[in-house]
Amino acid sequence: MQPMVLPSPATVTTEPLIKIQHVSKRYRNTNALRDISLEIPRGTIFGLIGPNGAGKTTLLRILAALLTPSDGQVWFEQQEVTRAPAIIQRKVGYMPDFFGVYPDLTSAEYLEFYAGIHGIPRQKRAGIVNDLLELVELSSKRDAMVETLSRGMKQRLCLARALVHDPEILILDEPASGLDPRARVELRELVRTLQGMGKTVLISSHILLELAEMCTDIAILQNGELIIAGDVEKVIRQLGGGRQIEIRLLDNARVEDAVQHLKNVTDIQNLTTPEDRLIQADFSGDDQALHHILAALINAGLPIVSFAPRSGGGRLEEVFLNITERNSQS
Numbered sequence: 315m316q317p318m319v320l321p322s323p324a325t326v327t328t329e330p331l332i333k334i335q336h337v338s339k340r341y342r343n344t345n346a347l348r349d350i351s352l353e354i355p356r357g358t359i360f361g362l363i364g365p366n367g368a369g370k371t372t373l374l375r376i377l378a379a380l381l382t383p384s385d386g387q388v389w390f391e392q393q394e395v396t397r398a399p400a401i402i403q404r405k406v407g408y409m410p411d412f413f414g415v416y417p418d419l420t421s422a423e424y425l426e427f428y429a430g431i432h433g434i435p436r437q438k439r440a441g442i443v444n445d446l447l448e449l450v451e452l453s454s455k456r457d458a459m460v461e462t463l464s465r466g467m468k469q470r471l472c473l474a475r476a477l478v479h480d481p482e483i484l485i486l487d488e489p490a491s492g493l494d495p496r497a498r499v500e501l502r503e504l505v506r507t508l509q510g511m512g513k514t515v516l517i518s519s520h521i522l523l524e525l526a527e528m529c530t531d532i533a534i535l536q537n538g539e540l541i542i543a544g545d546v547e548k549v550i551r552q553l554g555g556g557r558q559i560e561i562r563l564l565d566n567a568r569v570e571d572a573v574q575h576l577k578n579v580t581d582i583q584n585l586t587t588p589e590d591r592l593i594q595a596d597f598s599g600d601d602q603a604l605h606h607i608l609a610a611l612i613n614a615g616l617p618i619v620s621f622a623p624r625s626g627g628g629r630l631e632e633v634f635l636n637i638t639e640r641n642s643q644s
């Protein structure tokens with residue numbers, strides 16, 4: 315099956331940071347990855363979505379140079395990963411999907427220990443540890459024993475551990491699993507901060523909502539195959555997920571006028587008026603089309619109070635279930 319790989323704005327303007335070319339991975343009698351080709355643009359928050367056993371961990375471990383593909387190649391700019399795994403490991407911070415057993419250490423000692431493993435000179439370690447504890451908002455827990463931290467705090471400490479050597483790329487395998495909603499929001503903020511610091515972040519999950527909320531680009535994997543990849547909005551649109559718009563008017567009397575107007579717009583389908591003064595519709599166009607619709611409604615003198623496109627979220631979940639179901643039947 316040919317995957318759909320949609321161009322992302324970043325790939326159009328710059329060379330991708332990572333190129334995955336025809337990568338396969340076989341374990342004894344399992345084809346964990348089959349002929350995956352994918353490009354990961356620099357500076358993106360790239361989500362890898364797939365149900366259990368799709369091959370996410372296998373692909374992420376290959377990207378972190380911890381596992382060798384059976385076939386194919388992975389390039390980090392001009393460097394092929396299997397030829398220089400140690401160099402790639404220095405560029406990548408990897409957070410696995412399980413917590414190990416914690417040694418008898420405080421949060422600060424734990425990070426210092428890993429700074430030592432990465433060969434960071436002793437005199438620099440304390441400064442790095444302080445900065446990282448601040449970044450992941452654990453400064454107040456610097457002297458707390460690691461095993462006494464909550465799950466969300468342990469997750470953040472692990473993330474700090476993956477950042478100890480200031481990697482360019484951060485790979486987070488199922489970082490949100492088992493976190494409560496508040497801890498998820500904190501994780502999302504932290505990932506955005508890291509992107510703001512210029513890092514490229516790869517995240518896997520089998521929960522769609524998590525990724526739709528935080529990623530700029532996504533790739534869907536199923537049974538070791540790539541189904542589709544590209545920026546989140548385009549993937550949703552390509553798969554028929556579309557967006558919704560919600561328009562609220564000041565005056566109920568004008569709702570019918572607005573509905574009449576919108577009925578003639580090709581990008582708009584399934585118009586409904588679920589409440590007084592409120593119109594909802596599916597929208598399949600781009601931001602430019604959206605702008606024209608709003609301008610036309612205002613020019614027609616309609617008293618618009620709010621005009622809000624809604625995307626991602628539940629729509630993506632729906633799209634994902636549709637596409638994985640469609641592929642498992644084919």
Ligand SMILES: Nc1ncnc2c1ncn2[C@@H]1O[C@H](COP(=O)(O)OP(=O)(O)OP(=O)(O)O)[C@@H](O)[C@H]1O
Binds near residue numbers: 364366368372411
């Ligand atoms: N070391 C191994 N030996 C044999 N088979 C393996 C090994 N590691 C993974 N597999 C198999 O490869 C396939 C892909 O596994 P992988 O862990 O990459 O998937 P995943 O998408 O990360 O799944 P999950 O969400 O459940 O962690 C599965 O069928 C799994 O059983």
